[in-house]
Amino acid sequence: MISSICKCGKIVALERKVCPYCGKTMNSVEHGNVAEILTYTKLFTVPEGFKSPIFLTLVKLENGAKLLCECKNENDLEIDRKGKVIFEKEKYYFVSTKK
Amino acid sequence: MAGVYISGIGITKFGKRKESLQTLMYESYAQATESQESNFDAVFVGCMNPDEFVGDSNFATLIVDHLGLYQTPSVRIDNAPASGSAAFEQAYFSIASGHYQKVLVLAGEKMSNLSTGETTRILSKLIDKYERSTGATMPALAALVTRRYMHDYGLSREELAQAAVKNHYNGTLNPYAQFQKEITIDDVLKSKMISDPLRLYDCASISDGACAAILTSKKTDVKVSGIGHATDFLSLQYRDSLTSFNATKIAAKRAYDMAKKSPKDIDVAEVHDAFTILEIVNPEDLGFFKPGEGAAALIDGKTGLSGDLPINTSGGLKARGHPVGATGLAQICEIVWQLRGEAGKRQVPANIGLCHNIGGFVNNNIVTILESC
Numbered sequence: 128m129i130s131s132i133c134k135c136g137k138i139v140a141l142e143r144k145v146c147p148y149c150g151k152t153m154n155s156v157e158h159g160n161v162a163e164i165l166t167y168t169k170l171f172t173v174p175e176g177f178k179s180p181i182f183l184t185l186v187k188l189e190n191g192a193k194l195l196c197e198c199k200n201e202n203d204l205e206i207d208r209k210g211k212v213i214f215e216k217e218k219y220y221f222v223s224t225k226k
Numbered sequence: 227m228a229g230v231y232i233s234g235i236g237i238t239k240f241g242k243r244k245e246s247l248q249t250l251m252y253e254s255y256a257q258a259t260e261s262q263e264s265n266f267d268a269v270f271v272g273c274m275n276p277d278e279f280v281g282d283s284n285f286a287t288l289i290v291d292h293l294g295l296y297q298t299p300s301v302r303i304d305n306a307p308a309s310g311s312a313a314f315e316q317a318y319f320s321i322a323s324g325h326y327q328k329v330l331v332l333a334g335e336k337m338s339n340l341s342t343g344e345t346t347r348i349l350s351k352l353i354d355k356y357e358r359s360t361g362a363t364m365p366a367l368a369a370l371v372t373r374r375y376m377h378d379y380g381l382s383r384e385e386l387a388q389a390a391v392k393n394h395y396n397g398t399l400n401p402y403a404q405f406q407k408e409i410t411i412d413d414v415l416k417s418k419m420i421s422d423p424l425r426l427y428d429c430a431s432i433s434d435g436a437c438a439a440i441l442t443s444k445k446t447d448v449k450v451s452g453i454g455h456a457t458d459f460l461s462l463q464y465r466d467s468l469t470s471f472n473a474t475k476i477a478a479k480r481a482y483d484m485a486k487k488s489p490k491d492i493d494v495a496e497v498h499d500a501f502t503i504l505e506i507v508n509p510e511d512l513g514f515f516k517p518g519e520g521a522a523a524l525i526d527g528k529t530g531l532s533g534d535l536p537i538n539t540s541g542g543l544k545a546r547g548h549p550v551g552a553t554g555l556a557q558i559c560e561i562v563w564q565l566r567g568e569a570g571k572r573q574v575p576a577n578i579g580l581c582h583n584i585g586g587f588v589n590n591n592i593v594t595i596l597e598s599c
């Protein structure tokens with residue numbers, strides 16, 4: 128997993144050159160993929176080119192940054208559910224570690 | 227700084243309209259200029275996306291040509307669904323600076339030419355590119371906020387539905403509203419699921435419509451006393467809170483400071499209820515209620531027509547309809563009617579009113595305070 132970190136103390140998920148909080152240059156950092164669900168939705172009316180439904184979740188990564196991604200399994204959609212983020216076919220997915 | 231006042235206002239009926247966007251704007255303009263001289267120092271046109279929705283660009287020129295305002299300076303303001311209030315804001319500055327004395331603001335959108343799929347695609351472009359790549363739509367982002375708010379504050383699905391029920395009731399009293407029919411909580415809960423937990427009746431409709439307002443340095447009975455504007459991160463991922471919006475809080479503080487008012491001075495408000503959850507969160511962010519108390523205020527009738535602080539007397543985006551570029555100016559028209567005592571069956575006692583218009587997914591917000599004088 129890659130996040131971007133700024134001297135101002137802010138960390139955002141994925142690669143980003145300019146800090147959205149203060150405008151300074153950010154540096155990339157690699158870190159683990161542990162994550163936890165902050166919120167979620169099952170999206171039925173999807174944009175053209177997508178297959179319905181999409182299980183969307185906003186997760187908190189282990190470094191505190193947030194990431195919007197798909198959830199692999201509908202049954203994992205629960206606030207505070209712990210798991211990890213995996214990268215597959217150009218997309219990030221949340222997978223629960225709890226069975 | 228010169229004082230800025232509102233004279234004429236005009237609005238078309240919102241909904242699916244067969245007329246062109248310029249014809250709708252002309253209709254609102256004719257209403258606003260009734261029995262007045264129609265020459266202006268400038269024209270400010272709020273419209274989000276005429277290029278894609280109706281296939282016209284250079285729309286500011288098109289409209290002065292269509293209205294017969296030959297040689298008048300004209301500019302189009304695109305500020306996403308806050309284009310109407312942004313055009314009003316720029317018009318305000320043009321008079322406050324002393325450069326102009328009398329200007330026309332027009333705002334409108336015509337969305338019904340396209341299919342729902344195409345419209346959804348255009349509206350999804352308001353979202354950050356990475357977030358959009360996940361398939362996220364505007365209702366999906368609102369659903370993420372709703373789910374978290376329900377978790378943090380114990381908001382029930384039925385309480386949320388009450389926002390749509392209240393605004394549809396108000397819409398029955400507004401002859402310009404797209405929907406003039408009461409609905410029940412059951413109607414909301416049985417409507418099509420869009421993005422769980424939000425259903426069709428939780429979302430503002432696709433609509434056509436236009437509004438007009440004349441701003442002047444000459445004193446009238448309605449003064450523009452405060453305008454506040456603030457942005458937030460494009461991406462939801464960067465926001466600190468999922469149940470409150472900084473762009474509203476900061477824009478509101480700037481408007482209150484400029485008008486030398488506080489939330490308790492406001493008698494009536496139009497807030498941007500593009501989704502039912504926003505009818506609950508916006509009044510909290512505007513300082514009317516504490517965090518987590520927006521739903522109780524709604525259920526207790528505080529924000530109803532006979533409550534202490536009526537909200538969305540027009541029916542809001544939900545029932546009046548949401549032609550994106552028109553909405554901000556439609557809110558201003560409603561507050562002007564309320565302050566003038568011209569709101570008919572939905573009239574409430576009011577001397578000071580507030581409008582809250584959102585651009586993007588709650589990240590480019592404008593708060594305007596109007597006052598009787």
Ligand SMILES: [Zn+2]
Nearest residue numbers: 133135146149
């Ligand atoms: Zn920074």
